[in-house]
Amino acid sequence: xxxxxxxxxxxxxxxxxxxxxxxxxxxxxxxxxxxxxxxxxxxxxxxxxxxxxxxxxxxxxxxxxxxxxxxxxxxxxxxxxxxxxxxxxxxxxxxxxxxxxxxxxxxxxxxxxxxxxxxxxxxxxxxxxxxxxxxxxxxxxxxxxxxxxxxxxxxxxxxxxxxxxxxxxxxxxxxxxxxxxxxxxxxxxxxxxxxxxxxxxxxxxxxxxxxxxxxxxxxxxxxxxxxxxxxxxxxxxxxxxxxxxxxxxxxxxxxxxxxxxxxxxxxxxxxxxxxxxxxxxxxxxxxxxxxxxxxxxxxxxxxxxxxxxxxxxxxxxxxxxxxxxxxxxxxxxxxxxxxxxxxxxxxxxxxxxxxxxxxxxxxxxxxxxxxxxxxxxxxxxxxxxxxxxxxxxxxxxxxxxxxxxxxxxxxxxxxxxxxxxxxxxxxxxxxxxxxxxxxxxxxxxxxxxxxxxxxxxx
Amino acid sequence: xxxxxxxxxxxxxxxxxxxxxxxxxxxxxxxxxxxxxxxxxxxxxxxxxxxxxxxxxxxxxxxxxxxxxxxxxxxxxxxxxxxxxxxxxxxxxxxxxxxxxxxxxxxxxxxxxxxxxxxxxxxxxxxxxxxxxxxxxxxxxxxxxxxxxxxxxxxxxxxxxxxxxxxxxxxxxxxx
Numbered sequence: 001x002x003x004x005x006x007x008x009x010x011x012x013x014x015x016x017x018x019x020x021x022x023x024x025x026x027x028x029x030x031x032x033x034x035x036x037x038x039x040x041x042x043x044x045x046x047x048x049x050x051x052x053x054x055x056x057x058x059x060x061x062x063x064x065x066x067x068x069x070x071x072x073x074x075x076x077x078x079x080x081x082x083x084x085x086x087x088x089x090x091x092x093x094x095x096x097x098x099x100x101x102x103x104x105x106x107x108x109x110x111x112x113x114x115x116x117x118x119x120x121x122x123x124x125x126x127x128x129x130x131x132x133x134x135x136x137x138x139x140x141x142x143x144x145x146x147x148x149x150x151x152x153x154x155x156x157x158x159x160x161x162x163x164x165x166x167x168x169x170x171x172x173x174x175x176x177x178x179x180x181x182x183x184x185x186x187x188x189x190x191x192x193x194x195x196x197x198x199x200x201x202x203x204x205x206x207x208x209x210x211x212x213x214x215x216x217x218x219x220x221x222x223x224x225x226x227x228x229x230x231x232x233x234x235x236x237x238x239x240x241x242x243x244x245x246x247x248x249x250x251x252x253x254x255x256x257x258x259x260x261x262x263x264x265x266x267x268x269x270x271x272x273x274x275x276x277x278x279x280x281x282x283x284x285x286x287x288x289x290x291x292x293x294x295x296x297x298x299x300x301x302x303x304x305x306x307x308x309x310x311x312x313x314x315x316x317x318x319x320x321x322x323x324x325x326x327x328x329x330x331x332x333x334x335x336x337x338x339x340x341x342x343x344x345x346x347x348x349x350x351x352x353x354x355x356x357x358x359x360x361x362x363x364x365x366x367x368x369x370x371x372x373x374x375x376x377x378x379x380x381x382x383x384x385x386x387x388x389x390x391x392x393x394x395x396x397x398x399x400x401x402x403x404x405x406x407x408x409x410x411x412x413x414x415x416x417x418x419x420x421x422x423x424x425x426x427x428x429x430x431x432x433x434x435x436x437x438x439x440x441x442x443x444x445x446x447x448x449x450x451x452x453x454x455x456x457x458x
Numbered sequence: 459x460x461x462x463x464x465x466x467x468x469x470x471x472x473x474x475x476x477x478x479x480x481x482x483x484x485x486x487x488x489x490x491x492x493x494x495x496x497x498x499x500x501x502x503x504x505x506x507x508x509x510x511x512x513x514x515x516x517x518x519x520x521x522x523x524x525x526x527x528x529x530x531x532x533x534x535x536x537x538x539x540x541x542x543x544x545x546x547x548x549x550x551x552x553x554x555x556x557x558x559x560x561x562x563x564x565x566x567x568x569x570x571x572x573x574x575x576x577x578x579x580x581x582x583x584x585x586x587x588x589x590x591x592x593x594x595x596x597x598x599x600x601x602x603x604x605x606x607x608x609x610x611x612x613x614x615x616x617x618x619x620x621x622x623x624x625x626x627x628x629x630x631x632x633x634x
Contacts, residue, residue, distance in 0.1 A: 051556060078559055078562040078563055078566060079558070079559075079562055097555075097556070097559050098559065099500045100563060100566055100567060100570070101497075101563070101567075101571055102489075102494050102498055102567045102571065103567075103570050124497075129583075156500050158505075159497065159498070159501065211497065212493055213493040213494070213496075213497040213498075214497065
C-alpha cells in the first residue's frame with residue numbers, strides 16, 4: 001500500500017512538472033501568446049567596422065522581460081556552426097567577419113539554453129546602410145542653382161556599394177511639407193527658380209541598398225543642413241542690357257516714323273511702282289502746260305487749227321538723190337513727185353523720215369506709196385513745242401522731229417533707213433484745213449508707242 | 459554451362475549498380491543568375507588573388523589535379539565541387555585570419571550553391587602532403603618554404619580555374 005501510494009504520488013508530481021514545463025495553464029488555456037511575445041526583428045550592417053559585419057536584433061514588444069533571454073545564430077557562418085549574440089540594453093548584436101553571406105541563417109531565442117523561438121532569415125536581405133553625412137549646399141550664382149553634395153561610407157566598401165539616396169528638403173516654417181528627390185549619386189542640383197526667394201531651407205539624406213542581391217531597410221537620416229536662398233533679383237536689370245533695350249526701342253520708333261512719312265513719296269513707288277499713264281506723261285513732257293492748252297489725240301479737236309500744205313522743199317535735190325541711192329529705181333514718177341514734193345529740208349542721216357504724201361495730194365488722206373518705199377499710216381509727231389494751232393500759220397515753218405516711216409515692199413520696217421535730224425518744211429499757207437490727221441485713227445497705236453519711247457528717253 | 463550463366467546474371471549487374479553513383483554527378487547548381495558569385499564569391503577570389511604573392515613563373519606549372527579535372531562541358535559542377543573541396547586543404551596553412559575567411563567563403567559558398575549529394579561528403583579531405591623526415595633544420599626550412607610556394611602557386615591557379623568555370627556556367631545560362 002505504501003509503495004503504491006508513493007508511486008501514485010510520484011506519477012502525479014511528474015505530471016504536474018511536465019505540464020508546467022510545457023506551458024499548460026491551470027485554467028486550461030494554451031498560452032500560445034508566449035511565442036508572439038518573443039517575436040523579434042533583425043537588421044545587418046556589412047563592413048561596419050573594417051571587415052567586420054554587424055547583426056542586430058530586438059524584440060518587437062518592448063515590454064518583454066529579456067533578463068535571461070539569449071540570442072543565437074546558426075548556419076550561414078564560416079568555420080563555425082553557431083555564434084552567440086551580445087546584449088546591450090534591450091538590443092542583441094553580434095559583430096563578426098564570419099558571415100558566409102550566401103543562403104539563410106537561423107536565429108533563435110534561448111532561455112536557459114533552450115530554444116524558445118527561432119526565425120530563418122537571410123542576412124543579405126536585411127541590410128541597413130550607414131547614414132550619409134557631411135551634407136553641403138553650395139550656391140552657384142552664375143547658373144542660379146544650388147548644388148547639394150554629401151558623403152557615404154559605402155563608397156569604399158566591397159559588398160554594399162550601390163545605394164539609392166533619398167534627399168528631402170523643406171521650408172523651415174513648413175513643418176511637414178517635404179520635397180523628395182531620389183538619386184543614385186552623391187550630388188544633386190536644385191534650381192533657384194523652384195525655391196522661394198529669401199527663405200531658409202532644411203535638407204537631409206538617407207540611403208537604401210540598390211542592388212539585385214543586397215536588400216534591406218532605409219538608413220538613419222543624415223544630420224540636417226540649412227541654407228538660405230538669395231533675394232529675388234529679377235527686377236534689377238543688367239545696365240548694359242538696359243541700354244541696349246532703350247536704344248533698340250528708339251531705333252524701332254524712328255524707323256516706324258520714317259516709314260510713315262516717306263511712304264507715299266519714296267517707299268510706295270519702289271514697292272508698288274505705278275504704270276506709266278500717257279496723259280500724265282504728256283503733261284510731264286510739256287512741263288508748263290497752259291491752262292487752255294488742248295492736249296488731245298482726237299483730230300476733231302484740231303479742226304480750228306490751220307494746216308498748211310507743204311509745197312516746196314528746200315533740199316529737194318538732196319532728197320531725191322538719197323532716195324535713189326537707198327531704194328531701187330522702181331518708183332513711179334508720181335511717187336517721185338510726191339516724195340520730192342512732200343519731203344522738204346530733210347537731212348537724211350537722221351533718225352526719222354518725214355514723208356507726207358498726203359500734203360502733196362491735197363484733200364486725199366494719206367495713202368501708201370507703191371513700190372519699194374511705202375509710207376503707210378505715217379504719224380506726225382509734233383515738235384518739242386506744243387502745237388499751238390492758233391500759231392500754226394504765223395510762226396512759219398514747223399519743225400517735225402519724228403515721223404515713222406512705213407514698211408517697204410518686203411513689209412519690213414524701215415525706221416533706220418531714213419535717219420532724220422531736223423528738217424525744215426515750207427508750208428503752203430494757202431492750203432488750210434487739210435485734214436492732216438485724218439488717217440491718224442489707224443496709227444494711234446504707233447503714236448502711243450512713240451510717246452512712250454519719248455518718255456523713256458527722258 | 460549452368461555455373462557460367464549464374465556468374466553473368468548475378469555478378470555483373472550488382473557491379474554496375476555499385477559503380478553507377480560514382481560516375482554520375484548529383485550536383486544541382488543554384489545561383490545560375492550569377493548574383494551570389496558576382497556579389498560575394500568573386501570578391502573573395504579577388505581578395506585571395508591579391509594576397510597571394512608569388513612569382514609569375516608559377517602560372518606555367520600544370521599540376522596533376524588539373525590534368526585529371528577540368529571544367530569541360532556538362533562537367534562544370536563536378537569540377538567546382540572538386541576544386542572547392544581541394545581549397546579546404548589550404549586552411550591549414552594559416553597565412554592570416556582574413557586569408558582563411560576568404561578561402562572558407564569561396565569553398566563553402568561554392569559547395570552550398572552546387573548543392574551536391576555525392577557520396578563521400580563527410581570524408582576527410584586528403585592532406586596536402588606527407589611530412590618529410592627531418593634531415594637537418596635548414597634543409598627542413600627551405601623545403602617547407604618551397605612547399606608553401608608550390609601550394610600557393612597551385613592555389614592561385616585553382617582560383618583562376620574556378621573563376622573561369624563560373625564565368626562559363628553563367629555564360630551558358632544566359633545563352634539558354
